Amino acid sequence: MKKIIKLLGVLIFLTGFVIFLLALREQRFTLMPHVVESVIVNPYHKQLIKSVDYEMLEEQYESSEAFVNRLERLFRDVKIVEGLNTKNTSSEIQKNGAPLSEYDINQYIFELTLASQLGGIIVESSWWLRMTFGLMMLGALLYIFTGLYESPESNNAGVWQQSFQNRGLFGLLTGSFLIGFYIVLYWFPLYITSWIHLADPLSRSLNGNNAGQWFLYGAMYTLAILVMGTRMLIRYRHDRYQIFRTISVMFFQTAFAFIIPEILSSLNKPRFDFKDMWPLKYDFFFEWNLNTLLQSGHIGVFMLVWGIVLFLVAVPVFTWFFGKRWYCSWVCGCGALAETAGDPFRQLSNKKLFAWRIERYLIYAILIFVIVMTLLVLYTFFTGSANIGPLNSYDVRKWYGFLIGSVFAGVIGVGFYPLMGNRVWCRFGCPLAAYMGIIQKFRSRFRITVNGDQCISCGNCSAYCEMGIDVRAYAQNGQDVVRASCVGCGICVAVCPRGVLSLENASEDISQRGNIKRTIKLNLDDI
Amino acid sequence: MHIAIIGNGISGTTAARFLRKYSHHRITMISAESEYFFARTGMMYAFMGHLRFSDLLPYENWFWKKNKIDLVFDHVTRIDVLEKRLYLKRSPEISYDKLIIATGSKVNMPDIPGTSLHGVTGFYHKGDLENITNLHRSISNAVIIGGGLIGIELAEMFHSKNIPVTMVVRDAGYWRNTLPYEESEMVGSLIKKQGIKLLLNTEVREIQGNAEGKVKSVVLTDDNVIECDFVGIATGVLPQISLLNDTGIATEKGILVDEYLQTNNPDIFAAGDCAQIRSPDSGRKSIEPVWYTGRIMGELVANNICRNPVKYKPGIWFNSAKFFGMEYQVYGFVPNKKSTEYDNVFWQHPDTQKSVRIMYEQSTEKVVGFGLMGIRYRHEVCEKWILEETQLSTVLADLSLANFDPEFFRQYEPLVLEQYFQQTGKKILPAKAKNLNAVIKFLKNVKR
Ligand SMILES: Cc1cc2nc3c(=O)[nH]c(=O)nc-3n(C[C@H](O)[C@H](O)[C@H](O)COP(=O)(O)OP(=O)(O)OC[C@H]3O[C@@H](n4cnc5c(N)ncnc54)[C@H](O)[C@@H]3O)c2cc1C
Ligand code: SF4
Ligand code: SF4
Secondary structure, eight states, X not given: OHHHHHHHHHHHHHHHHHHXXXXXXXXXXXXXXXXXXXXXXXXXXXXHHHTSOOTTBXXXXXXXXXXXXXXXXXXXXXXXXXXXXXXXXXXXXXXXXXXXXXXXHHHHHHHHHHHHBOSHHHXXXXXXXXXXXXHHHHHHHHHHHGGGGSOGGGXXXXXXGSTTTTXXXXXXXXXXXXXXXXXXXXXXXXXXXXXXXXXXXXXXXXXXXXXXXXXXXHHHHHHHHHHHHHHHHHHTTTOHHHHHXXXXXHHIIIIIIIIHHHHHHHTTXXXXXXXXXXXXXXXXXXXXXXXXXXXXXXXXXXXXXHHHHIIIIIHHHHHHHHOTHHHHTTTOHHHHHHHHTTGGGGGGSXXXXXXXXXXXXHHHHHHHHHHHHHHHHHHHHHHOOOEETTEEHHHHHHHIIIIIIIIIIIIIHHHTHHHHOTTHIIIIXXXXXXHHHHHHHHSOSEXXXXXXXXXXXXXXXXXXXXXXXXXXXXXXXXXXXXXXXXXXXXXXXXXXXXXXXXXXXOSTTGGGTTOOOXXXXXXXXXX | OEEEEEOOSHXXXXXXXXXXXHOOOEEEEEESSOSSOOOGGGHHHHHHTSSXXXXXXXXXXXXXXXXXXXXEESOEEEEEXXXXXXXXXXXXXXXXXXXEEOOOEEEOOOSSTTTTSXXXXXXXXXXXXXXXXXXXXXXXXXXXXXXXXXXXXXXXXXXXXXXXXXXXXXXXXXTTTTSOHHHHHHHHXXXXXXXXXXXXXXXXXXXXXXXXXXXXXXXXXTSOEEEOXXXXXXXXXXXXXXXXXXXXXXXXXXXXXXXXXXXXXXXXXXXXXXXXXXXXXXXXXXXXXXXXXXXXXXXXXXXHHHSSOOOOOOOSOEEEEEETTEEEEEEEOOOSSOOSSEEEEEEEOTTSSOEEEEEEETXXXXXXXXXXXXXXXXXXXXXXXXXXXOBHHHHHHTGGGXXXXXXXXOOOHHHHHHHHHHHHSOOOOOOOOOOHHHHHHHHHSSOO
């Protein structure tokens, strides 16, 4: 029975997934005048585009490629017209702030394409939503609920024996899909307008507008956390630490990261995620963000102060009390995905010493990178000058955004779940984790206590530590674990068959945490 | 000096590590079982797919070279104690100045017909794990002989692969020669709840094979026959000492050693499962085939070779295990039978998945032991209470100092006190739940 339901779940999920892929074939585009009106609001740009031929309007295109090609041609014409007009309109440009830049063009092309799509996906969007995300969620939940009929203590039986979880074929396929998805999402969203439209009904119900690519991403992210969070709740139903922590990340993702920003934006306030903080949110001090906040009245100023207090005050204080887990395993959005959707892959983290060596260099290098970048950005903000010596603050932030923000945190961070474990970003990349790690290592009440000499060196704790900490190396010496990288997920505690480990806080012995090795039996007094 | 170690288990490895810590002597560790030290305690998890075999290796492979511990992957066939030389199966002989024997255990095969049939195996060595891993796909019915820790591990292993299991146990309850009645019953009912057949008060008289020499059935003492294609032997272990025949090294069940772990030959020491202490401390057995004692002995042997010798004082007995989902811990003295000398406070959760047993001496009310099911207690706190002969009333009032369950778990200490009240009519008010700060303070001050 259990097997049948599981199989049914997989089949339903795959059906939804196939329809999801097929949705990409829904490609019909026609540029309507009212779309141009609504997308291009800058009066100067509007005037420019009106000066060229409108022949493509209301013509039907059968692929996004053709449509985009045509749009590109349109904008080339616009640029030519702009070039011709430059002399006459220089006063006009000044009035409107900016000429039509490459960036504007790309943005317009994307938004025009998105808004020009026609066909079933637009007309019957809620049907499509149900047949894709609906089916996938239904299938996943069916599968997940069979966990209720399995003993939670044998959670990890067979983990290394199935290809989804041991870097086998299904693992590789899943990884490839995720990597591809991130690349398309970040750099080629033009080709997934159909997917973006899937989220329209949801978006409209939250903020009245159609979805954009980031809304789609946010929605998928949140759904993944909710569905796979349910899996965690079932899997660890015997463990109240896991239950509370999972509910917490599900809540913070849904309310703080997803719903509240949408509500704020529908109220014409800045979209603000009250739990996201610098330096993880690396663009917090970018001009556009500072300006948006500063121009949004009291609430904007409040957000600005809140964001600064979070990392300047809350981080040291909470990390002192509880270790970095208060954020990484209870609040953070990256952590939320890692601990829910990423849970099947936690054993894939590398436990070798050389991985730890790389980790140490990389994560602190990125912390320095983000600090330098932010200082440059602030310099530009206050002085208005972009160049500081050989560095151009716009270039530096562009590179950070591309390399760290997109490639590392997204493509590698999530795409590599099935290949390198679920905390690649948190372990090797996250500058906030690096910052909290320093506090955790040197001044925190937190540690993982080891229960006397009870460890039998079986290796379950190390194997399931997503941060690649060799917990066993400590446990078998009877030495409490004090490590900068530990996110306090508590899984080592849950999987240890001898109940050797516990996450604990105490102020009594902060500077001597982890000093004692209990298994050393010889007392020097005896000798 | 050249120190040779036979056996790379926890005892041999710990000895090697501490020898390196204490000295620059040349160290050679020899084993025929595996190239590198692995945790046999985790073999079941490698079979069930929680882990890969490589996850059982506590040290990375470069560790040995870096610490200048020479490894030899070979079988020692003979010890020449006069020439101080070891003879090996494939490799050239090895001379030693000091020798540590840490050869561990072997499976105690019951004395019944059929134990050499194909499909009959113990579960101790790496080879047994490989054997069972290869066999299990073709097993449709497994019988486990023996109701102890290895027996239940084997049962869980097959159960996880959906292979029907029957456990044949000689005693009247699961692991009844060690567990008190209630705990034994708790595990027994858990076994049955999994759908595993538990035959108590029963022994296997004979294992029968088919024409190809494969197991086909077992015959029980009550003449019943169970068809099966696998028989797991879990009737305990015996010290592995056959190597010592004719060496003049004194042996009995194990290798006889004094309190310095020295054999009757001053250059030869023994540690771990294979060692038999001539006069063990009270409350301890002469042979204790567990991981923990192996580790303590390994360290002690290293010390006694390199530095001023110290007597083997393993301290308060402790052990732990896991029966399917149920964790078990014991500290100190928790006998399996009732006696007039000792009494206990015993609390059991109605769902019979959790219990706390606190043993005390009746005449003095000194606490002597803790037995726990499904609840974790702190090793050092329990140890301190026992060592300091703490009064039961003090222990009960402070009981939550010992609780080691993870954060947010329900705490049952007040219910234990309630149970004590019902048992004795004495009311003890529980102290406030204790945090780690309180524990550290408690452990720091030697006497309060
Ligand atoms: C499945 C299982 C689960 C267990 N679980 C627990 C547990 O949870 N808790 C616990 O406390 N204990 C447990 N034990 C017991 C524990 O594993 C042993 O007490 C411990 O491994 C003994 O260590 P040792 O170093 O003394 O010997 P061993 O680990 O047996 O090592 C001895 C080594 O010497 C080698 N050797 C022997 N003779 C020769 C020779 N002539 N030449 C070369 N090499 C030789 C052997 O092949 C072996 O590799 C378990 C045992 C098993 C089998
Ligand atoms: S050490 Fe334990 S609590 Fe810390 S990250 Fe690893 S598994 Fe999680
Ligand atoms: S899981 Fe527990 S017993 Fe196994 S190595 Fe880790 S701490 Fe030791």
